[in-house]
Amino acid sequence: MLIVSMLSMIIFFFSNILMLISFFLSKKSNMDREKCSPFECGFDPKSSARIPFSLHFFLITVIFLIFDVEIALIFPMISTFKFTNLIFWTFTSMIFLTILLLGIYHEWNQNMLNWTN
Structure with a gap:
């Protein structure tokens, strides 16, 4: 020991x-001009690199990613249909789809799915 x-x-x-x-x-140099400047294909940027982005576009992409992951969770449900109990499979898939539908209904009520304001 x-x-x-x-x-x-x-x-x-x-x-x-x-x-x-x-x-x-x-x-190491803390205030290097090249490291502090934005990179744009090796050239100096033509305009400000700190332009504001659309928050609505960001929210649409987050919603897309969430539902994309949920679609990826639905695919294994289809392949397990043959190997599980039909009542249990139907119950769990209906609960999952109900949660998905409630989520999309909530986003629709909050006008998150409208691209233009």
Whole structure:
């Protein structure tokens, strides 16, 4: 047990010494102009890179990703139809589809599915 603890202490100190050496020898520049500027295919950007994006477009993409994952969860349900109890399969699939329909109804009520305002 003493050997394991001594070996772990040696490894700990050796790794800390290596991290300190790499920290002092690195050529890190905090305010480099090229690193702070936005990258646009190797050229300087023609306009501001900090333009605001459409929040509505972001919400539509999040809704799409959520329903895309839910579609991916529906596909295994189809393949398990042959191997499970019909009543249990119907009950679980109806609960899952009801939750999906309630979610899309809620988004429709909140006018999240309208692309133009």
